Amino acid sequence: MSKGRVLVAMSGGVDSSVSAALLKEQGYEVVGAMMRFWPDDKKDDCFETCCSPDAAYEARRVADIVGVPFYLLDYREEFQQKIIEPFIAGYQAGETPNPCVNCNTRVKFDSLLKKARMLGCDYVATGHYVIREGNALLRGDPRKDQTYFLWGTPKEAIPHMLFPVGHMEKPQVRALAERFGLPTAKKPESQNICFVQGDLKDFLADRLTARPGPLVDLETGQVIGEHHGAQFYTVGQKKGLGLFKTHLERYVVRVNTATNEVIVGPREACLWGGLEAREVNLLVGPGELPEALEVQVRYRTKPVPGTVELLEGGRMRVRLSEPQFAVTPGQSMVLYQGNRLLGGGFIARPLHNQLESRAGAGLAVG
Structure with missing residues (x-):
């Protein structure tokens, strides 16, 4: 049967x-x-x-x-x-x-x-x-x-x-x-985005209108370089900034397409202690969320303990027990209790970065 x-x-x-x-x-x-x-x-x-x-x-x-x-x-x-x-x-x-x-x-x-x-x-x-x-x-x-x-x-x-x-x-x-006896037994794994062949930047360049703009240093507020289009950069990025002549080790901290600015800073500027998520989906009832849960902000990173607060409009505010590198808008924030998946949401914005708060007052970092 x-x-x-x-x-x-x-x-x-x-x-x-x-x-x-x-x-x-x-x-x-x-x-x-x-x-x-x-x-x-x-x-x-x-x-x-x-x-x-x-x-x-x-x-x-x-x-x-x-x-x-x-x-x-x-x-x-x-x-x-x-x-x-x-x-x-x-x-x-x-x-x-x-x-x-x-x-x-x-x-x-x-x-x-x-x-x-x-x-x-x-x-x-x-x-x-x-x-x-x-x-x-x-x-x-x-x-x-x-x-x-x-x-x-x-x-x-x-x-x-x-x-x-x-x-x-x-x-x-x-x-x-x-x-x-399946012919796929030794087939290699696919590692890339299925609809993007070759370089992602080439794929995006064919579909987006990009304008060069300033690379702004978070700590000084000064323009220290030029980017090729803010849409091509991601939080935590170090390579491809063209800053080798300045002897500065800088990472992308924020991408602001409204002002066409890419904000860069030292590595510690990419460490955030929290985030706000949108389009949150829970696989348990809101009242069933445990007080002790873990939060994972990138696929290959380890989850860390955190606390969550449900907001209106399918949003959630998350506080992390230890700062995480490159909490990136558009990526996923995923909740676990041990090995059990509890739900998640899309990262809307990172929160609680002390270096950015001190150095970035007045910067249009979005």
Whole structure:
């Protein structure tokens, strides 16, 4: 007897391929699907390996080997509107957006889940390294954990999500792919933004109008250089400032596209003790948030203890137990209790930087 019908989001990579094979072996009725994002007027290599036409061919081959039906679902218009356009707009506003969060929130576990229901499926499965226990999402392998990218998941969607490889380590997944005879067993991982080929600056330069402007030193208020367009810079950036002749070690502290200024300062100016977040999504009720929780402000940083205050309009104020480097507008602030994902939000602005408060009075730092 079938454990249920499940739509597996297949990217053409090893993780989703093994997920499909495992679910079939475990007794689920599996339907494979790949979301088509690439447009008609682009070359085959316009998208990264995980979202390319070649990846669709690999996904279909896997589906044939596993013995499940396969659909190529057209999400081109939706991906453009919900992922690519907000990504470009974020940089235009001086933020550093993370499109993977939006893709998981607005496409995979929203639109795709609706499509799954139309196809008579009870679940959507992906190859994320995440563990689901009941209505809770937990960290998977610490080296591959992807809960950071799932904070925006609608709470009501969690019971309908499956992560077959979430409790595994990558070598185990590749070994299973070999056992199942899947052609993706040795396929390299995709590390880049799927719709950006080559250099990110080139991608943005083709879509944004940028003007040179001043690099302003936070401590003196003086112009110490020129940038090539404020939209191309991100908080914490050290390379590419063109300040080697000044012998100053400077990092980007703020990006102000309204005034076309990039504010730079010493490394300690990029350490913040708090932040304000927008579009907050909680996977527990507001009254269920524990007093002792951890906050993670970048994917590869360790979470630190913090306190939170819910504000009106889906916003949240966060105080961190120790200052964090490069708290960047547009990136994600993610809340945990131990290994459990509690929710998160997009960083609207960093708070509590003593050096900036002392040195930046009167500066238009946004």
